[in-house]
Amino acid sequence: MTTMDIAGLEKTALELRRLALKIIFEAGSGHPGGSLSATDLMTALFFGGILRYDSSNPKDPKRDRFLLSKGHASGIHYSVLARAGFIAESELSDYRKINSARFLSGHGTPKTPGIEIASGSLGQGLSVAHGIALGTRLQGFDSKTYVILGDGEIQEGQIWEAAMSAAKFKSNNLIAIVDFNKVAQDNITKDLKDIEPIEAKWESFGWDVQRVDGHNMTEVMKVLQMPADPEKPRVIIADTIKGKGVSFMEGQTAWHGVAPSKEDYEKALKELE
Numbered sequence: 001m002t003t004m005d006i007a008g009l010e011k012t013a014l015e016l017r018r019l020a021l022k023i024i025f026e027a028g029s030g031h032p033g034g035s036l037s038a039t040d041l042m043t044a045l046f047f048g049g050i051l052r053y054d055s056s057n058p059k060d061p062k063r064d065r066f067l068l069s070k071g072h073a074s075g076i077h078y079s080v081l082a083r084a085g086f087i088a089e090s091e092l093s094d095y096r097k098i099n100s101a102r103f104l105s106g107h108g109t110p111k112t113p114g115i116e117i118a119s120g121s122l123g124q125g126l127s128v129a130h131g132i133a134l135g136t137r138l139q140g141f142d143s144k145t146y147v148i149l150g151d152g153e154i155q156e157g158q159i160w161e162a163a164m165s166a167a168k169f170k171s172n173n174l175i176a177i178v179d180f181n182k183v184a185q186d187n188i189t190k191d192l193k194d195i196e197p198i199e200a201k202w203e204s205f206g207w208d209v210q211r212v213d214g215h216n217m218t219e220v221m222k223v224l225q226m227p228a229d230p231e232k233p234r235v236i237i238a239d240t241i242k243g244k245g246v247s248f249m250e251g252q253t254a255w256h257g258v259a260p261s262k263e264d265y266e267k268a269l270k271e272l273e
Ligand SMILES: Cc1ncc(C[n+]2csc(CCOP(=O)(O)OP(=O)(O)O)c2C)c(N)n1
Pocket: 033, 034, 035, 037, 070, 072, 120, 121, 122, 123, 149, 150, 151, 152, 153, 154, 179, 181, 183, 184, 185, 189, 242, 256
């Protein structure tokens, strides 16, 4: 694992935004919006000394776990895994190619080193994360399990079943992060089913609730370093912007699941210099 200071993390996040867009552009498909909204959160987890991992021993039973439940944001997930040393950066050219050496499919699977679960069907990751958190606790490990959820994703009923279970078992080694970018697939999240009041909802389900600007690295690091509540699982509501960093993608449903054209890709790179 790597530990960088805030300036290093910000620089890395910028590079990872460029890398995620590159592999989506080269593949000709992918999800730029939700990759860019989650970039700062994932950068802090992997390179800010939060997540304990050893990329040369990805199955170490005592590792912390990271699950990307909103698996469509695989563009940023694979980019982070490459930067962290789980796969080679050169292998990213296989993104979304069937049967590639590292199985870099559109949604992650555990065939790729560093990926814990198959994702893609939204709503399942919190249940799996809680199962893992219970398992590591039973084994006597002090591992933590982190899971990133989408704001549209938490409209799924299974999320709230898992939320009740984690509160019942006082699973304070489980940390959910909601990438609250206010946009789902073709719609503004609120216009589908309103998830507000989001803090009160999680509190009423028995969770320790923290809220943060998900693009302010100093604040993100601060909230990730807070000691756990001894009795409760934690959820971090991260206010983010879909497509963050590329002006014409920001807040746009149109950039949920579309690769940029060459012209748009070059424009985006200029903004991410
Ligand atoms: C169970 C399920 N239903 C529908 C979809 C199709 N789908 C893919 S992404 C998406 C929107 C997700 O929105 P959000 O969770 O807010 O993700 P983000 O904004 O971070 O991209 C939907 C509906 C899916 N992958 N799984």
